[in-house]
Amino acid sequence: MTEPSATPPPVSRRRLLGYAGAGAAVGAAGFAGGIGAARATDGPHGEGVDRYAFHGTHQAGIVTPAQDRLHFAAFDVTATSRAELLLLLKAWTAAAAAMTQGRPVGGGVPLPYDAPPGDTGEAAGLPPGRLTLTFGFGPSLFRDADGKDRFGIADRQPAALRRLPHFPADALQEQRSDGDLCVQACADDPQVAVHAIRNLSRIAFGSAALRWSQLGFGRTSSTSTSQATPRNLFGFKDGTANLKAEEPKAVDEHVWVGQGDDDGAAWLADGSFLVARRINMMIETWDRTSLREQETLVGRDRHVGAPLSGGTEFTEPDLSLKGNDGQPLVAMSSHVRLAHPTQNNGVRMLRRGYNFTDGNDDLGRLDAGLFFIAYVRDPATQYIPMQTRLSRDDGLMEYLRHTGSGLFAVPPGVRKGGFLGDTLLT
């Protein structure tokens, strides 16, 4: 925490109004999911820009309608005292509150000329881009690799917050996995998302170091019924049956941690768990399989996204329907069948993944796939059993390789005057 920008001065209401301009209605609107979605009529960077409120019961960036671009980052905390960790989280809180509203880190102009600027500047002039910043705590924050309780919080580690087990066909790379802290930056403009991670990384200098990061360029799930279903790099619509913000009861049941979920971790109430998986797709192999094979493996038709049992994209698959050959129309090893709630004790997840392409390997194959993100109330009953089953039986697994992994506890939203993790650390 050696940077002048690490602890920006509190932004006064007057200054805030100054930035937001006349007519702004920051934080005014909201919807059932508890995420305030403010549509400003005027703002620091022009008219008609959109932003989401930073403060709230839950963190933004979960049921918030999925933005188009992602920069995800995991950090190792190098600070050794609880006081330093607190300083970092408070500085991140102030920076996140500013950047999500389209304001520069550190309060903006006037800049001290003989000091480094408070903000790195590459997002100046850009709209806020619906930026959301969602923070999580990894198991190693509570107990490091040696089992050490660096910050005096080991007794508050949620029972479900453990490193994910090894799944069949995992090919995890250490440099793409785990971390003490994570930040999911989502925005409509990648420059806005990258700017946010860069500035958080900069603020963390001396307290936490970037461990790994991942850019995603196309969302692969809708989290709101207002959004069209996007396509993954297999060319198929993905996330048709995803949990949506407009199902608040289901979101409460499957996403938000309840007050009584875990005796030792009441601090996590209104939070969630974030599962991150970097899933490489063997797209060159996939591209040489027939459309019939592709559709059989997925269990849906490619063009419309309808289940092979018939209907349109949003028709429920009929898993019992058989064809003339006596075989189920939705094959036994198809992804749609194996991932269907009826095959998984009614379990659902809120998925929020992104397509990625990171250059190519030495053989000229694109290093591309799906950066899977899911929010669940309890990984032990939701993600883990489903992935155990999928990784064993799903025909698609032949074309997938999991190369990165992380599980993080996502604290509740920050109340005004509070800071990230205050329910855990105070």
Place this chain on the structure above:
Amino acid sequence: MTEPSATPPPVSRRRLLGYAGAGAAVGAAGFAGGIGAARATDGPHGEGVDRYAFHGTHQAGIVTPAQDRLHFAAFDVTATSRAELLLLLKAWTAAAAAMTQGRPVGGGVPLPYDAPPGDTGEAAGLPPGRLTLTFGFGPSLFRDADGKDRFGIADRQPAALRRLPHFPADALQEQRSDGDLCVQACADDPQVAVHAIRNLSRIAFGSAALRWSQLGFGRTSSTSTSQATPRNLFGFKDGTANLKAEEPKAVDEHVWVGQGDDDGAAWLADGSFLVARRINMMIETWDRTSLREQETLVGRDRHVGAPLSGGTEFTEPDLSLKGNDGQPLVAMSSHVRLAHPTQNNGVRMLRRGYNFTDGNDDLGRLDAGLFFIAYVRDPATQYIPMQTRLSRDDGLMEYLRHTGSGLFAVPPGVRKGGFLGDTLLT
């Protein structure tokens, strides 16, 4: 060329009209620079979408207003005969003509069910996204590493098409440099750009292998006066003084190869040279320097982008003006001074670079910077002397590391009925 999709059937005019829908005006409009910019009123993916004509005197993607996203790829040709190279370039031509107009590779529906789909599908339903595909030929296409003339074109190698010389402070990585062929895919939507490179790579299977590729997320130059000047990852506006499409005389002088430029390479007339440089920025170090230092190194103020000699963003820098201390206001080692045409024999370039971020290194530093692209009429008199000077004298070089490099001859645009490189190969 073992793929069914590698040689898509020619698209009949009737079929084309079928796809484009009634009321389409594909290829209708155009502007002074010779790039046809068609604004369709109706199209395959909805109303009001924008696309640029593929055919023309010059290739699109050069003076075309810079789109927001980039996927750049370089290929090694593995085909050993001229006939195979011709097949590849013809298949690429057909695919590029389709994809830039928002149509799928291979003609689209109806898909043969027991064959791999002609198109990989992930851009289905997306608008054309102003996709442009710009192709280039590297020196090694004419003479390979052993000096072998694989395709019978060595005598047509342009004199200026040589591997770029070593510049001071170069730290080039072989796996990010050179290549026999290059493709610059630019679009408003990264999924559209990635889809294009993936499908071209797929078509090339057996004829050419992806050597390296680079995603860029934010354009760093304007190529049209209609565009606002964007910012690079140093937080500064970049490309204020760039060549613009609206200066056709200057574009003719500095970008397009003339008929008589090179006796042996008349085939390159109306083409250009593409310089690609992957420039890592030491952003963690940069972020710890004072604003004063940053502005002195750049020679402009950060907020507005005005030269330090005064004025506004588009004021010409006064390189002779001195401050009270007797020193030039625009420092001798500043980037603006050293790159100014008056300091470089009047030379100008058309820059078309993009910001990139590719995760991080082992020390937690972002692997980020500028993927520099410039189009020049003659690299020997334009890029090379300027970069020699900059790499020696520019104070910014302390914060830069060139990690990738490529020089490519960009053939003229494809006429209707022609194919990429036909002036070279027929």
